[in-house]
Amino acid sequence: MRVEDLVYFCAPARLVMGAGCRAQLPALLHRLGYRRGLVVTDTFFTGATPWVDELVAGARAHDVELLVYDGGMPDPTTTLCDAATAAVRERLGGLPVDHVIALGGGSNIDLAKALCLTLPGGRPVRAFLGRIDAGTPILPLIAMPTTAGTGSEATPGAILVDPDNATKVAVMDNRLRPGVALVDPEFTYTCPPRVTADAGIDALTHAIESYLTLDSARFDRGGDPDPGYSGRNALTMLFAHESIRLCGRYLLRSYRDGSDTEARIGMSYASVYAALSYGSAGLNAVHGIAYAVAGLTHLSHGTTNAVMLPYVLDVLADVRREELLAIARLLDIAESDPDIAVARVPGAVRELVAAVGLPTTLQACGVGQGDIDALVRDALGVARLAKAFPVPDVPARYAAIVRNAWAGTLPAEAQTRAHPRRVA
Ligand SMILES: NC(=O)c1ccc[n+]([C@@H]2O[C@H](COP(=O)([O-])OP(=O)(O)OC[C@H]3O[C@@H](n4cnc5c(N)ncnc54)[C@H](O)[C@@H]3O)[C@@H](O)[C@H]2O)c1
Numbered sequence: 001m002r003v004e005d006l007v008y009f010c011a012p013a014r015l016v017m018g019a020g021c022r023a024q025l026p027a028l029l030h031r032l033g034y035r036r037g038l039v040v041t042d043t044f045f046t047g048a049t050p051w052v053d054e055l056v057a058g059a060r061a062h063d064v065e066l067l068v069y070d071g072g073m074p075d076p077t078t079t080l081c082d083a084a085t086a087a088v089r090e091r092l093g094g095l096p097v098d099h100v101i102a103l104g105g106g107s108n109i110d111l112a113k114a115l116c117l118t119l120p121g122g123r124p125v126r127a128f129l130g131r132i133d134a135g136t137p138i139l140p141l142i143a144m145p146t147t148a149g150t151g152s153e154a155t156p157g158a159i160l161v162d163p164d165n166a167t168k169v170a171v172m173d174n175r176l177r178p179g180v181a182l183v184d185p186e187f188t189y190t191c192p193p194r195v196t197a198d199a200g201i202d203a204l205t206h207a208i209e210s211y212l213t214l215d216s217a218r219f220d221r222g223g224d225p226d227p228g229y230s231g232r233n234a235l236t237m238l239f240a241h242e243s244i245r246l247c248g249r250y251l252l253r254s255y256r257d258g259s260d261t262e263a264r265i266g267m268s269y270a271s272v273y274a275a276l277s278y279g280s281a282g283l284n285a286v287h288g289i290a291y292a293v294a295g296l297t298h299l300s301h302g303t304t305n306a307v308m309l310p311y312v313l314d315v316l317a318d319v320r321r322e323e324l325l326a327i328a329r330l331l332d333i334a335e336s337d338p339d340i341a342v343a344r345v346p347g348a349v350r351e352l353v354a355a356v357g358l359p360t361t362l363q364a365c366g367v368g369q370g371d372i373d374a375l376v377r378d379a380l381g382v383a384r385l386a387k388a389f390p391v392p393d394v395p396a397r398y399a400a401i402v403r404n405a406w407a408g409t410l411p412a413e414a415q416t417r418a419h420p421r422r423v424a
Pocket residue numbers: 042044073074075076104105106107108110146147149150151152155156157158159187188189190191192195198199202301302
């Protein structure tokens with residue numbers, strides 16, 4: 001508890017977790033009163049796993065009919081969403097569905113969230129960008145993540161790519177949070193190393209970024225009576241703390257050996273706990289700059305987060321010293337001097353990024369030195385993230401972060417190496 005906290009905590013109404021827990025879903029669907037639903041997934045799951053067939057058969061045995069749409073794609077576009085809306089509505093022939101089930105990574109979950117909005121009325125998803133009208137019907141969503149991960153099973157938004165200008169847009173509303181998040185770590189056992197690394201770094205970024213973000217008491221909710229994000233508080237920090245510990249213990253293990261079930265289960269929990277933190281606290285500079293980098297390079301969400309995370313941490317030692325020390329301890333940084341331990345966090349995170357095969361500089365992502373100013377400008381343009389960065393001069397720090405990330409320099413860490421006692 002912190003006396004100054006202003007808690008606005010939102011989470012899925014039901015969180016079902018544990019290896020093999022997917023077997024519980026058919027009976028739960030019946031108990032919740034559902035009778036006809038839509039499963040949103042992609043061809044990997046219909047073609048290479050038995051999970052979709054098992055779900056459909058199990059549901060039928062409980063009087064629930066499920067229609068399957070397996071046209072999900074990585075980083076879904078608004079165009080894909082509108083095509084899916086039309087295809088599903090045609091197959092339904094006017095019959096309503098009373099729920100949607102997402103099976104897949106963040107991409108399929110986000111597509112399913114968007115369909116919860118568009119299926120009832122058939123309108124294009126762009127009609128729902130910005131504030132969603134209170135009277136808009138939204139179908140209930142059950143999310144089953146197969147990566148560990150994005151945490152989309154616990155967040156209020158769907159991220160879509162706008163193909164007109166290659167930027168990411170969001171549909172966002174607390175009513176889009178899944179009513180049921182069913183997290184069966186066995187779903188992640190088939191993730192290839194590249195997907196494991198991307199998703200795992202995404203989870204670590206969510207945990208660290210929300211652990212360090214602006215306090216709830218200082219967060220500007222913009223007058224929203226039902227904010228999706230509202231700054232960190234002691235409750236969100238509990239989840240973030242445990243998520244960072246689990247990522248420190250299991251991320252590299254799950255990448256190096258996908259059959260390490262303890263590591264897979266650990267990362268599934270890490271991902272959900274990170275989402276229970278950032279899903280209310282919100283995010284800031286890593287994601288804000290990463291979106292701009294993704295717009296330029298078209299690299300994946302996890303990769304662009306991974307490259308920025310160490311450089312953002314390096315400029316936070318003056319405002320988040322205690323928290324960085326806690327992170328140093330959680331990541332087992334073997335250094336008894338607290339100042340040196342704090343300064344070593346960015347480098348340790350960068351080593352982890354490199355160890356899972358992801359780039360550690362913007363140069364290595366193909367960004368030119370001439371792109372730096374535009375990247376800073378575009379990142380600052382994501383105002384909802386920039387305003388939550390807990391530093392006095394956000395534009396100056398964003399500029400320093402991008403310059404450092406381009407060149408691969410960690411000035412705070414370098415300074416401590418040279419003068420161990422000088423870092424505050
Ligand atoms: N809404 C949110 O809160 C939120 C948060 C973070 C990220 N995202 C979005 O999530 C997306 C990234 O999601 P992701 O990292 O989970 O990857 P993904 O969903 O894009 O999947 C990547 C690939 O991995 C495959 N895959 C997924 N699970 C698998 C499994 N168990 N076995 C084998 N293959 C598997 C998929 O079929 C796909 O081809 C991005 O579009 C990002 O914008 C959303």
